[in-house]
Amino acid sequence: MESPSAQTDSWSPSNYSYHARFVSTIPQDLVSLLSPKSHERILDIGCGDGVLTFQIQQMCKECIGIDKSSRMVEAARAAGCKDVRVVDGGRLKEWAISEGFEGTFDAVFSNAALHWIKNQEAVVEGIRTCLKLGGRLVLEMGGKGNVQVIEKSMASALDKRGYNGASLSPWVFPSQETYSSLLTNASFQISSINLFPRPTKLPTDLRGWIDTFGHLYIQNLDDKEKEDVINEVIEMCKPEVYNEKDGSWTIMYVRLRVIAYLV
Ligand code: BEZ
Numbered sequence: 001m002e003s004p005s006a007q008t009d010s011w012s013p014s015n016y017s018y019h020a021r022f023v024s025t026i027p028q029d030l031v032s033l034l035s036p037k038s039h040e041r042i043l044d045i046g047c048g049d050g051v052l053t054f055q056i057q058q059m060c061k062e063c064i065g066i067d068k069s070s071r072m073v074e075a076a077r078a079a080g081c082k083d084v085r086v087v088d089g090g091r092l093k094e095w096a097i098s099e100g101f102e103g104t105f106d107a108v109f110s111n112a113a114l115h116w117i118k119n120q121e122a123v124v125e126g127i128r129t130c131l132k133l134g135g136r137l138v139l140e141m142g143g144k145g146n147v148q149v150i151e152k153s154m155a156s157a158l159d160k161r162g163y164n165g166a167s168l169s170p171w172v173f174p175s176q177e178t179y180s181s182l183l184t185n186a187s188f189q190i191s192s193i194n195l196f197p198r199p200t201k202l203p204t205d206l207r208g209w210i211d212t213f214g215h216l217y218i219q220n221l222d223d224k225e226k227e228d229v230i231n232e233v234i235e236m237c238k239p240e241v242y243n244e245k246d247g248s249w250t251i252m253y254v255r256l257r258v259i260a261y262l263v
Contacts (some may be wrong), residue, residue, distance in 0.1 A: 001134070004184045008215065009069050009070050009071050010215040010219060011069035011071050011072050011215075012071070012211075012212065013049050013053050013071055013072055013074070013075035015208070015212040016048065016049055016072070016075075016212055017049060017075075017203070018078070018203075018204065018208070019204045019208035019209055019211065019212045020203075020209070020212050020213070021203060021204065022200060022202075022203065022218070023048065023111070023112050024048065024049075024051035024052050024094075025051075026200070027052075027111055027112070027140055027255075028035060028197070030052075030109075030111055030138065030140050030213040030257070031055055031056060031059075031109075031233055033054055034056065034107060034109050034136075034138040034260060036059035036060035036107070036223060037059075037060060037106075038054050038059070038060060038061060039060075039061055039063055040062075040106040040107060041058040041060070041061060041062045041063075041064075041104060041105050041106050042060050042061055042062070042063040042064075042105060042106060042107045042108070042109055043054055043063070043066070043101075043105045043107070043108045043109070043130055043169075044056060044064070044066070044069055044109045044110065045065050045066055045089050045092070045108060045109070045110040045113055045114065045123070045127070046066070046110055046111070046112070046113020046114065046155045047065030047066060047067045047072070047073070047076055047081070047084055047113075047220065048067060048070075048072050048075075048076070048113070049072055049076050049079060050065055050072075050075065050076025050077070050079045050080075050081040050084060050236065052081065052109075052111055053065035053076060053081050053084065054076075054079055054080055054081050056109065057081060057082055057083075062083070063082075063083070064083045064084070064085065064176055065083065065084040065085070066084070066085050066086070066087035066089065066092075066095075067084070067086065067087070067090045067113075068086070068087070068089060068116075069180045070086045071083065073086050077129075080251075082116055089113065089114065089116075089123050089126065090118070090119050090122050090123060090126075091118045091122070091213070092123060092125075092126020092127065092129065092130065093120070093122070093125050093126040093129045093222035095126075095219040096126060096130045097129070101130055102129050102130070103129075103131065103132050103133070104130070104132065105130045105131050105132065105135060105147050106131075106132060106135050106136075107131075107135055107136045107137070107138065108127045108130055108131055108135070108138075108139075109138050109139070110138075110139040110140070110141065111139070111140050111141075112140065112141065112142070113141065113175055113199060114134070114139060114141040114172075115141045115142040115146070115171050115172050116170060116171065116216075117172065118170075118172055120172060120174065120179075120182060121182065124182050124186045124188075125186060127186075128186050128187060128188070128262060131262045132262070133262055133263070134261060134262065134263070135261070135262050135263070136191075136259065136260070136261050136262075137183075137188065137258065137259070137260045137262070138255070138258070138259050139174075139256075139257070139258050140255050140257045140258075141174075141255070141256050142171060142173045142253065142254065142255065142256065143173055143174060143175065143176070143179075143195045143254045143256030144174060144176075144178075144195060144254065144256075145173065145197075145254040145256050146171075146173040146250055146252075146253055146254040146255075147171075147173075147251075147252070147253060147254075148228040148252065149236075149237050149240045149241060149251075149252070150206075150209075150210075150237055150251065151169060151171065153232070153233040153237050154168075154169070154170075154214065154217050154218075154233055155168075155169065156236065157228075157232040157233050157236070158217075158218075158229065160232075161221075161228075161229070168217055168218075168220075169217060170216035170217055173254070173256075174175070174256060175195065176193050176194070176195045176256065179193060179256060179258060180193055183258070183260050187262060187263060188260040188261065188262055188263070189260060189261045189262075189263045190258065190259075190260045191258045191259040191260060191261060192257075192258070193194075193256070193257070193258045193260075194253070194256070194257050194258075195254060195255070195256050195257075196255055196256075196257070197252060197253070197254050198253040198254070198255050199250050199251070199252050199253070200250065200251050200252075200253045201248055201249070201250045202248070202249045202250065204249075205249050206233075206237060206238075206241055206242070206251075207212075207230065207234060208232050209249075209251065210233065210234070211237050212228075214230070214233075218230070239255050240252075
């Protein structure tokens, strides 16, 4: 299937590693929840720079990590991951069919990735296609209310400049109810589904976070407008996100965590 070209790939593995290492260090218990077995074949959707993928690969027979960003896939390879591929999670079903992977995975895992895929029906259908009957899905993603102050500030700064800010958001943060129906309608039985806050202290600052994760939001703006929007967003978020006492920045993440089985 067609790979996203490197030219349109605005992900930066070095930014990710410097400003956002917590993405793979905080949810270590998600790998414990997945509990990979030595005979299993596992698919990791949105493997990023491969920190969790590498761990899973040590624990099971085979784990394929996929990511839409060729740069992140290269970083995952450099980190020692054995099988990582450039695949758009929104086109998972087509990929699984073209590779002959239908019904071949014991488990599908995903951390902090699915909220980047606008078409959630397509990704759930793709997961259903990949899993064996009885196979499990273990995922964590941004849920309703996630990084709300940033999303609202971005939308407001973009609206002010004549864009439809909300429509430019690259993120989807579903509620428990929405995700439960989505999975149930796709033949999944939900074992647990939880939405919970996770205030996250940034290793650097909000500027670093926006440089790492906000690039798709403002990709159509020219450089001057990008800079103005970023500065305005930082100012708008500051009262909620910045701690004057110690100079730290804390964003309110909200996680949606799901364990479900294909029945
Ligand atoms: C998240 O992991 O929740 C997230 C990361 C970057 C942008 C938006 C959400």
